Amino acid sequence: MIVLRLGDTDLGFDVPGRRHDGTVAGKRLIRRFFWNIARGIGGAVVSVFVLANGGGGGRPFQREIRVSGPADAQALDLTDRLGSASGPWLAFSPTAVAVVDTGSTYVDPAGAPAPRIVWEARKPEAPEVGFRKQELTWPDGSVFRFPLHGRSEEQHLRKFLEWPDVVHWNGRPE
DSSP, rough: OOEEBBBOOOOEOTTTTOOOOOOTTSHHHHHHHHHHHHHHHHHHHHHHHHHHHHHOOOOOEEEEEEEEEEOOHHHHHHHHTTTTSEEEEEETTEEEEEEEOOOTTOOGGGOOOOOOOEEEEEESOOOEEEETTEEEEEETEEEOOOSSSSHHHHHHHHHHEEEETTTTTTTOOO
């Protein structure tokens, strides 16, 4: 089994019927109106602050596209559930993929909640895993590019991979 801690789950979406932030298009229009005003004001403040401190342009509040696919993409089941997780981990086995939530990492381990499975899929419904590209691909063509928590997670993943895309589930032989 391979377990990887996920990084920033503030995902960008390229799915018809979804906004760039993943919310359903056409819903909560009044809330979106006021959010867009607040985001515009916040973006202007951040841009002025960055320029005043000699920084480059950049685009505040820009999300990296990590979810793509057709309308009603199969990947949306995973990503919708991922939003509620505060300490998400991806767990892989040869026959299944799951997202496990361990709760906030800022909580004292003694007071932390028990880990819970937020989402899971087993073969043959499980998506194809591309560890090198860090992506899950469903039969409908939808893709979720999973962000890892940092360099330590990338190094941990490399312990299981061998070129070209050979996965050693018990770790690479030395």
